[in-house]
Amino acid sequence: MFTVYSYSIxxxxLxxxxxxxxxxxxxxxxxKQSRYIPxxxxxxxSHDSFVFRSHRTFHNSLENVHQFTLPALFCIFLGASTTVLAALIWVYAMCRIIHMxxxxxxxxxxxxxPRSYFYMIGVLCTVGVFGLAVFNLFV
Structure with missing residues (x-):
């Protein structure tokens, strides 16, 4: 069953x-900071520091990744359209990489x-995956 979702997986x-x-x-x-505290x-x-930006990038992903991946997995279990799901996942993946x-x-x-635009496209993909999951739950 899961082989049909190989692009999504x-x-x-990624x-x-x-x-x-x-x-x-x-x-x-x-x-690498001179005053490193674990x-x-x-x-x-602030944003002028790469340490700050890399930390915020990672934490932004932590804050958002489960909101996308869990409904995407639900879509797989619910038998959602492989093409639509794969497209949403790959657009989201590319947006997160560009955001990073x-x-x-x-x-x-x-x-x-500039990163805000790719964040928002990712949010729209998240809404799309939730919608796809709900649609397939009731169809």
Missing amino acids: AGLL ISFTVFVQNIVAAVAHR GKVSDEL ALYYAVATEKNPS
């Missing part, structure tokens, strides 16, 4: 791997920042 693996990479990047950046990012840091790259590269406190 591959996309979910999303999980992206969060894993963000964790490593944040940990390495954090430990588990604590200085409150004095922009957060790493662009030190701005301006809102909306």
Whole structure:
């Protein structure tokens, strides 16, 4: 049954791997600080610090990834359209990678920042996956 969802599963693996990479990047950046305290990012840091940006990128993903992946998994168990689900997952995965790259590269406190647009596309994909799950639950 799950082989028909191989594109969706591959996309979910990419999303999980992206969060894993963000964790490593944040940990390495954090430990390179001259005043390193395990588990604590200085409150004095802001967007001009890569330590802050890598930490926020990782935590932003932690705050959002389960909201997307759980309903995506429900879609698989509910037998949702493989094409629609795969498209939503891959668009979300690409948006999270672009969001990450922009957060790493662009030190701005301006809102909306360039990364905000990709965050919002990800939010729309999350709404789409919830909608797909609910639709397949009642159909």
